[in-house]
Amino acid sequence: MERIPYLRLENITKTFPGVLANYSINLSIEKSEVHAILGENGAGKSTLMKILYGFYRPDTGNIYLDGTPVDIRSPLEASRLGIGMVFQNFMLIPAFSVVENIALALPKLNVLFKRSEMEERMAVVADRYGLSVDPRARVWQLSVGEKQRVEIVKLLLSGARMLIFDEPTSVLAPHEIEGLFQIFKNLTNDGYTILFITHKLREVMACADRVTVLRRGSVVGTVLRSDTTEQELAYMMLGEQSLHLDRSTKKPPEGRSKTVLELKGVEVSDDRGGLGLKEVSFSISSGEIVGVAGVSGNGQKELGEVVLGLRRCRAGSVLLHGNDATQWSVARILGEGVACMPEDPLVMGVAPGMTAQENMILTDRMNYFRHGGLFIDWKAVRAEVERRVENFGLPIPNLDTPVIALSGGNVQRLVFVREVARRPSLLIAYYPTRGLDLAATKMANDLLLACREAGIAVLLISEDLEELFSLSDRLIVMHRGEVVGSFKPEETDRLEVGLLMTGSKAP
């Protein structure tokens, strides 16, 4: 007799107005395996998982749990069936303590519940699977990795047998990712089943038992990890596209390169009045990409802000094109050709309620002024914006939609294109590929290399070591506001940089 899989999806189809998100999905998940769902952004992974968790209901199709058909109408129903989900942006309440957050998910709690009893139950699970968190801390005080652990403890205590992780690594530092995979292993050893959604091939190879690849809402296939390779998975995921990043064809401009930006012993305060940057010195020349590696929150934000003039130096100086720019206003610095692609474009880079077109000219609107800025030449704007969308292959169907309606990846690309189109001499790029899928990442990387070719000095701030190694001409590593290492990529390796950026190795 054939074995009955733990969870089976049969012909699941889900449409949203105008979008076919999932088409006739068939999928079997065995008990106590790590099953990866691999696919590009928009391949339908999240929709499928939300169906499993009762957020959406499929248009057609059946779900079987242990061979019996189930109807998952709501998250409550899902958790009754033992299905739990760790969301990308965490379903936790920052103002609550860890204990309160966990209590919220427990259906059979006494009306008057005892915090001490909850803490004991937490400790049991935490010890067994390596998930320790201070139960009395408020969630807003926790690091991202700790929040993730709280989510896992919450699900385990609420009786989940299968855990769905939606892109769990996108917010973690390299060593935290390894810790998470270890937790996966501990859990499957005890009979838990893990469903792991991702678009990162390397992570699939590192932790999954089986992989199901989705493309454009349909299943391409399910393979055993041990029977496949990264290349094969990439091919399944993308089809015929080439992703090879060719750094050699895009050479930096010939001739003498000039120093564009120089920092000399810069020190600034952070938001809490502590030291944000400590004696930071380095320089960037035209046509050079300098990569800044580091776990976010180690001075990267302050670094960009001090160059842009948003944050004042306590000590040291900032030189732009050889002139002392330490005391310049933000407007003057921008006027000197400094462009920035901010850390969170939706918050810092665009006016969310305004249209894509309006946002596209937000930083160079002066070029379209008529009658001394009383009016704007919208015809010229339209032509220019259309040209940019065309040239850079931006997938924005309607320029008159407010950017809040665009996906995060598209907003990011819009800001990127806008800043590059200003022809800056220095571009500060924060996490330019964070959250982007492979195709979009490739586009962003190509754009960075094109900037380099055009003689722009690029300060690339990223947590993705692979990206840093493949793009940078020089690498600096930051830890607690200090530069703890400075290399050519070929002089070092990922391990050394990883250790430096997490403070595990003294510089």
Next chain:
Amino acid sequence: MFLFLQGVLTGAVRSETSVLYATLGETLGERAGITNLGMEGCMLMGACLGFVTMAHTDNLALSMMAAALAGGLSSLIHAFLVVTRRANQLASGLALMFFGLGVTGFIGRPYVGMKIRGLNELPIPYLSEIPFVGPILFTHDVLTYLTYLLTPLLWVFLFYTRWGLAVRAVGENRTVAYASGLRPSLIQYLAVFFGGMLAGLGGAHLSIAYTHMWVEGMTAGRGFIAVALVIFSMWHPLRGMLGTLLFGGAIAFQLQLQARGSRISPYILDMTPYLLTLAVLLLWGRTRKHAMPEGLKAVFEGVD
């Protein structure tokens, strides 16, 4: 001096009762993520209908129930608009306030100037004979005594029970609450309804117990003071009680001064409680990080 202080404090407890009810009600609603600027209207509904029922039946329990229901039902209008219809909370609340003002003006017209037996002080034997504290705390009416019970009860409810946790979770983030298996809309309806009931009782205290009469618009902004006190108390029932005592103290203080023939203009004196409220808000300034229920930031967009 001793008697003056005792008089002020006794008066404070007496006159703060109505505001305290509304403050507790608003705390409950805002903890669930709904700001109700219509508390003033709910109080008026309670004051008016409580008084009318009392005038006709002379039955205290019945008029209490009428007052609570009047407050609760009128606040359901607000709940429907902001939870189901996703209306702007500020607009809806203000509309409710004017609605209450108009309706009670109409219903209460024949009762203006009527005097009723009402709810009188009922000193608690023995307890009220404790020197100084006794008269301040234990020479009041039943509705005031009820607040001694309700305030800590709401505190325990919000912070130590599963239900309170659910209410606060909905106020912080509806999506998280839903993902945790709760029913956010139902919880918000209930919170606003019970909040409105409390405001109705507060209004009834004003008409039946405090003044024994009905005057159009007699709440005189107490509903709004309650909203301000909720912020001042950082959405905490016990601190809310302190805040209302401060407000009541200011009222009692100016009444004592007027009774003693102070030469300061009574108009200026009438302003003291409101000036005090302004001063408190001014000094208090920014609230502590994460003290405010996150969901309240959505008042302009309706509940999502």
